[in-house]
Amino acid sequence: MAINVTCPGCLKRFKVDDKWAGKQGPCPACKKTIIIPSKEEEIVIHAPDHSEAGAVGTGGRHALKTYKWKDTKFQPLLFTAVIGAVLVALLIALVIRSSGPPELWLKALAAVLLGPPLAWAGYTFLRDPEFEGYAGLNLWTRAAVCGLVYAALWAIYTFLGGRFFGPDALTKGLEIWQMVFLVIPVFAAGTLAAYAAFDLDPGSAFFHCAMYFAVTIILRLVADLPAIPGLGAG
Numbered sequence: 001m002a003i004n005v006t007c008p009g010c011l012k013r014f015k016v017d018d019k020w021a022g023k024q025g026p027c028p029a030c031k032k033t034i035i036i037p038s039k040e041e042e043i044v045i046h047a048p049d050h051s052e053a054g055a056v057g058t059g060g061r062h063a064l065k066t067y068k069w070k071d072t073k074f075q076p077l078l079f080t081a082v083i084g085a086v087l088v089a090l091l092i093a094l095v096i097r098s099s100g101p102p103e104l105w106l107k108a109l110a111a112v113l114l115g116p117p118l119a120w121a122g123y124t125f126l127r128d129p130e131f132e133g134y135a136g137l138n139l140w141t142r143a144a145v146c147g148l149v150y151a152a153l154w155a156i157y158t159f160l161g162g163r164f165f166g167p168d169a170l171t172k173g174l175e176i177w178q179m180v181f182l183v184i185p186v187f188a189a190g191t192l193a194a195y196a197a198f199d200l201d202p203g204s205a206f207f208h209c210a211m212y213f214a215v216t217i218i219l220r221l222v223a224d225l226p227a228i229p230g231l232g233a234g
Contacts, residue, residue, distance in 0.1 A: 007034055111154050111216060115147025116140070118215060122208040123198050134198065146197035150212045153186045154229075160185070161230060174230035183228075187213075 002015040012029035021038045120143040127133050134142060160182050161170045169178070190209030194200050200208060217227045 003036060003038075005034070005036060007032065009034070108151070108155075110219060111151040112148065114216060114219075115149075115151040115212065116144040117147070118212045119143040119147040119150065119194075119197070119208070122194075122211045123200075126200060126204040126208050127198060128201070128204075131199075142197040146193050147212070149193040150190055150209065153190055154216070156189070157182050157186050158229060170230040179228060179230060182230075 003018050003021060004013065005016055006013050007027040007030060009027065009032040010030040012027060014028060016025070016036055020036045022036065024033055024035050026032065027034055120139065123134070123139070123143065133139075158170060161174065161178075164181070165174065165178055174182075187206070187209060190212070191202065191206045194205035194208040195202060198205070198208070221227055
């Protein structure tokens with residue numbers, strides 16, 4: 001019965017009779033002296049089986065199987081929570097519109113309420129489906145942190161406006177270049193927050209951030225406020 005042999009020097013493959021098992025002999029290709037393995041030590045290379053991925057043992061059986069993750073599927077309860085938060089924020093916007101000049105805490109409440117659910121909703125359709133998605137408590141923790149950062153960015157925008165252009169700048173109105181000056185760092189911070197929280201690529205992280213601000217801007221318009229603080233004021 002023949003033994004399959006591979007020369008360790010030139011990697012030439014050949015067969016020898018099993019009577020040479022355990023003995024030394026020259027390689028027929030490079031003439032280097034090699035030791036003929038026994039039948040039990042013979043290395044068998046199996047042809048690839050494309051029907052199932054994984055490592056193959058000496059018997060041709062799969063030693064490992066690929067791991068399949070559970071996708072982040074549509075969850076009606078969480079989707080309802082997102083819609084509920086938007087409706088609450090819309091109600092707040094209508095109250096602001098009908099009650100005159102809005103209180104700061106009321107605007108802040110609407111921004112905070114919208115943050116986490118919108119962060120969750122944006123992640124569900126912007127994430128890369130090739131990778132395992134965040135789910136459960138881990139997902140909601142990341143969404144809460146990211147959403148609260150988004151809400152805080154409105155305060156940062158207001159702070160920077162007063163810091164660089166004067167305490168009454170937002171009330172009197174800003175020039176376009178001044179607004180661009182304020183918007184760029186705000187969107188940069190929001191993009192970084194989405195990137196860090198959800199491992200999104202930079203483009204998806206930017207759109208994730210932009211979605212939150214688009215919704216809040218629409219609600220500001222419903223509340224009869226300028227789309228962006230400082231726009232059209234004065």
